[in-house]
Amino acid sequence: MKFAQYLLLAMMTQWLVANIHAGPIEPPKGIRHYEIGPAPGFTLVDIDGDRFTLDAFRGRWVFLHFWASWCGPCREEMPTIQRMSESFSDDEFAVLLVNTAEDEDTIFSFLAEIDTDLKSLMDADGQVTEKFRPRGLPTTILIDPQGLVQYQAIGGREWHQAQYTDFLQALIDHQ
Amino acid sequence: MARLTGTTAVGKLKHTQRYENRRLISKQTNNLRIRALASLQLVLAAALTESAAAQPLSVSTEAIEIQFAPRTPNQMMSFYEARGFPKEMLNILRKECFITVRIHNKSREIIWHDLANWRFSHDDKPLKREHRDYWLQKWHSMQIPLASISTFRWTLLPETLDYLPDEEEGGNIILPRVNGPIELSATFASGDDQRGPIITITHDRLNCAEDTE
Numbered sequence: 001m002k003f004a005q006y007l008l009l010a011m012m013t014q015w016l017v018a019n020i021h022a023g024p025i026e027p028p029k030g031i032r033h034y035e036i037g038p039a040p041g042f043t044l045v046d047i048d049g050d051r052f053t054l055d056a057f058r059g060r061w062v063f064l065h066f067w068a069s070w071c072g073p074c075r076e077e078m079p080t081i082q083r084m085s086e087s088f089s090d091d092e093f094a095v096l097l098v099n100t101a102e103d104e105d106t107i108f109s110f111l112a113e114i115d116t117d118l119k120s121l122m123d124a125d126g127q128v129t130e131k132f133r134p135r136g137l138p139t140t141i142l143i144d145p146q147g148l149v150q151y152q153a154i155g156g157r158e159w160h161q162a163q164y165t166d167f168l169q170a171l172i173d174h175q
Numbered sequence: 176m177a178r179l180t181g182t183t184a185v186g187k188l189k190h191t192q193r194y195e196n197r198r199l200i201s202k203q204t205n206n207l208r209i210r211a212l213a214s215l216q217l218v219l220a221a222a223l224t225e226s227a228a229a230q231p232l233s234v235s236t237e238a239i240e241i242q243f244a245p246r247t248p249n250q251m252m253s254f255y256e257a258r259g260f261p262k263e264m265l266n267i268l269r270k271e272c273f274i275t276v277r278i279h280n281k282s283r284e285i286i287w288h289d290l291a292n293w294r295f296s297h298d299d300k301p302l303k304r305e306h307r308d309y310w311l312q313k314w315h316s317m318q319i320p321l322a323s324i325s326t327f328r329w330t331l332l333p334e335t336l337d338y339l340p341d342e343e344e345g346g347n348i349i350l351p352r353v354n355g356p357i358e359l360s361a362t363f364a365s366g367d368d369q370r371g372p373i374i375t376i377t378h379d380r381l382n383c384a385e386d387t388e
Binding site: 017029030045068070100101102103106116126127129130135136137155163 | 231258259322323325329342343
């Protein structure tokens with residue numbers, strides 16, 4: 001009888017430990033939990049006029065990055081986003097850039113100037129950006145494979161650094 | 176990136192010919208733009224250095240550091256004009272006093288910023304700062320394009336923000352244009368539940384920057 005009680009206690013302890021570890025992954029400095037529920041849906045065009053819908057990326061973590069050419073940190077951050085994106089497979093991780101309220105020529109000039117292969121969606125009137133209520137520009141929102149907003153990164157950072165790629169990999173592995 | 180490959184497709188981005196052509200043209204024009212920008216930056220840097228040498232516009236405590244950069248009308252108009260702001264919007268903004276504020280939380284606690292707790296005064300009289308909603312309503316009533324309203328909004332200092340440890344964010348505040356020093360007194364709550372020590376900062380030598388020409 002006593003053995004059964006010990007066994008039950010051990011099983012309960014194991015269940016508790018497993019569930020504690022299954023909680024949200026703690027992000028590195030500069031990234032915060034931002035659990036605002038389902039990501040607002042949107043459809044935007046890129047600079048070639050192709051349409052993209054957020055829902056199409058369901059099933060993967062989505063790195064949704066809002067930027068503008070006039071924001072200083074955006075300029076420094078963009079090449080690091082490109083380097084970071086090369087570390088992940090397209091099947092498991094989607095990187096979406098959204099320019100906030102600028103015209104096509106401005107976006108094009110900026111991307112050419114910093115010599116990146118990244119393309120950007122155009123939130124021409126800034127209303128999609130508003131829906132996500134970012135704290136400032138640049139801001140990156142991380143959306144889980146179920147379409148729920150989970151994290152927000154504020155300001156610019158060097159995304160290719162190990163502390164960030166390890167965190168993103170942990171998110172992918174955990175899904 | 177699982178980049179922009181279509182609403183359903185997955186894979187690397189394939190640039191179209193149109194994209195590549197525009198890319199080449201853009202690079203050429205950018206060289207010119209970079210040179211022009213570099214010259215402009217030198218002029219601005221010189222002007223800002225001169226202004227900074229005249230009066231140190233920052234205030235610092237153990238917990239927080241705030242920097243203030245008064246902007247001349249020309250600086251602001253150049254910025255907004257380059258972003259295609261309509262003339263009627265520029266005409267209104269030209270008359271205002273812009274100060275770019277940068278707030279850095281140096282502490283290990285959350286610091287709660289709320290512009291409602293900032294008091295500006297000039298000549299011992301309160302100087303009213305208009306809330307961002309005032310501006311947004313104004314632009315909407317003038318039927319200003321949403322893109323300009325959005326960009327304008329992003330350049331403002333948020334009305335409220337919880338600054339995480341080491342977080343640094345900023346933006347513009349807009350005051351009525353006055354001559355002479357502007358005094359500021361501001362308080363910030365601290366701690367997770369806002370029940371930590373109140374941080375108070377004061378500055379008595381803010382000003383509206385004038386065009387030099």
